[in-house]
Amino acid sequence: MTTLTEADALDGLRDALGLLKDREQVAERLLVSSAKHSFDPDKELDWDAPFEEGKWFWPPELVSLYDTPLWKRMSEEQRILLSQHEAAALASLGIWFEIILMQLLVRHIYDKAATSAHVRYALTEIEDECRHSKMFARLISHGDTPWYPVSRAHQTLGRLFKTISTTPGSFTATLLGEEVLDWMQRLTFPDERVQTLIRGVTRIHVVEEARHVRYAREELRRQMVTAPKWSQEFTRVTSGEFARVFSVAFVNPEVYTNVGLDKREALAQVKASGHRREVMQTGAKKLTDFLDDIGVLRGVGRRLWRSSGLLA
Numbered sequence: 001m002t003t004l005t006e007a008d009a010l011d012g013l014r015d016a017l018g019l020l021k022d023r024e025q026v027a028e029r030l031l032v033s034s035a036k037h038s039f040d041p042d043k044e045l046d047w048d049a050p051f052e053e054g055k056w057f058w059p060p061e062l063v064s065l066y067d068t069p070l071w072k073r074m075s076e077e078q079r080i081l082l083s084q085h086e087a088a089a090l091a092s093l094g095i096w097f098e099i100i101l102m103q104l105l106v107r108h109i110y111d112k113a114a115t116s117a118h119v120r121y122a123l124t125e126i127e128d129e130c131r132h133s134k135m136f137a138r139l140i141s142h143g144d145t146p147w148y149p150v151s152r153a154h155q156t157l158g159r160l161f162k163t164i165s166t167t168p169g170s171f172t173a174t175l176l177g178e179e180v181l182d183w184m185q186r187l188t189f190p191d192e193r194v195q196t197l198i199r200g201v202t203r204i205h206v207v208e209e210a211r212h213v214r215y216a217r218e219e220l221r222r223q224m225v226t227a228p229k230w231s232q233e234f235t236r237v238t239s240g241e242f243a244r245v246f247s248v249a250f251v252n253p254e255v256y257t258n259v260g261l262d263k264r265e266a267l268a269q270v271k272a273s274g275h276r277r278e279v280m281q282t283g284a285k286k287l288t289d290f291l292d293d294i295g296v297l298r299g300v301g302r303r304l305w306r307s308s309g310l311l312a
């Protein structure tokens with residue numbers, strides 16, 4: 001009986017993105033890019049400058065309540081304040097997620113050759129994520145907002161996911177956490193309506209996260225070809241459930257209370273908002289198209305993704 005090796009399975013295989021690339025070649029290119037295009041936020045950004053009067057902290061079209069009846073009753077000052085609290089809440093969510101991601105990356109490379117480019121790049125990405133988490137924490141501290149931790153239930157689910165996740169499941173969750181926010185940040189950093197510091201933070205994050213997305217996509221494509229059938233199916237289900245958790249965690253309800261709004265009314269209007277649903281689905285579309293292409297969005301997993309609101 002002939003055993004199919006990973007090299008055999010990947011030989012000549014194509015999908016919508018072209019040939020599956022060799023793991024070491026991808027990692028070597030990403031290491032070169034990291035050496036040229038990495039940033040120290042403590043030195044790169046002007047943390048001493050005050051926030052600018054009348055500027056947004058997040059593009060208004062991306063604020064959760066945008067174009068709802070409640071939004072139309074709010075003053076411009078209160079809308080900008082909500083954007084500031086939502087920016088802090090998203091930074092808090094980003095820290096939570098990146099701490100999970102760092103642990104998943106360490107698990108991924110635990111039994112792999114430490115001298116390989118693939119492992120060296122994973123360690124480089126962990127360095128990036130450490131800087132990002134510190135940058136987000138400093139951004140929260142710089143403003144007049146609290147830290148917004150995820151709920152206790154989501155903290156518990158995060159611990160469970162870190163424990164039971166398979167390699168393809170880990171990379172699927174990585175992409176989910178990175179690509180939706182990346183789409184929003186690509187709209188944010190060139191937007192002159194937005195605070196200069198926020199634009200600087202999002203620019204750094206977009207540049208460095210582009211490498212992380214490439215690394216995760218290439219590895220996930222490889223894993224969905226070579227992983228056992230049970231692991232592929234487990235990935236479909238767990239990624240769908242993580243999408244449901246992520247879509248809920250994306251809006252921290254405490255932001256509404258802290259800007260003087262009724263939390264229940266605000267949440268109900270966000271849930272009913274066609275604009276918000278379109279924003280989230282548009283932000284996730286590049287990712288969901290990719291996951292569909294490589295066979296993740298099938299069966300129960302696809303139904304869970306639909307129920308998350310991220311898949312049309």
